[in-house]
Amino acid sequence: MATKRLGFIVRSLPYKTEASRLAMTHAIASQTVEIYLEDGDMVEPVVCFIGDGVLNCLKSQQAMKHYGITSLEQHVKNGLLLDLKIMICKEDIEKLGIKEDSLIMDAEDIGGETKAQIVPYSEIQKEMDSVDHLLFC
């Protein structure tokens, strides 16, 4: 039995490019690869938002209304609903003047129990050190 840990580190802004969306959808979808693995083998994704990437985590995104596409907010909530480990860099939200109550910290409205974590960059660095594969986008 083995667990492969995948790290998705998002530093890109939402919407102009697909980088942050792809990180979220891949992280969410990565759990489904378990059906192709040996019994007992697992995949464990972690998503970390750093730099300008923390702006993906703002609440009240209205991408469906204006662009006709799902919002990154919804992707983050879907991730939390699936118990994805989601970390948001503390120093970067402070640098950009973002308060915790502006951020998507849970998915309780859709039945999720897992919460996002605001952590110092050093914690995110530890995640990067510990994962088996790293996508930095």
Add this chain to the structure above:
Amino acid sequence: MKLGVFMSDFRTGSDIIDRLNAEKLGIIFVGNGIYHATVKENGKTSNVLDKSATFYALTEDLESRGFSSANLDSRVKPVTYSDVVDLIFNDYEKIIWI
């Protein structure tokens, strides 16, 4: 020259903005450009807002990213797509996109 500038990036383009001269300059924040009008980095507003210009931000792009007109810097006016069309046709002779 009456110049309208669409600014759609947050981290690039400020150097070009610094060099632009126009009798009337309008800077329209669209896409990721709206962060210039909403985010204070280390407590400071974007340098772009120090330019002598009239500033606008597209509300659709603000709202898509989780902001509202209430989050806008006081120097920036919220505009809809329809307003932007009016700006292009009525207020600015030339338009560039950076």
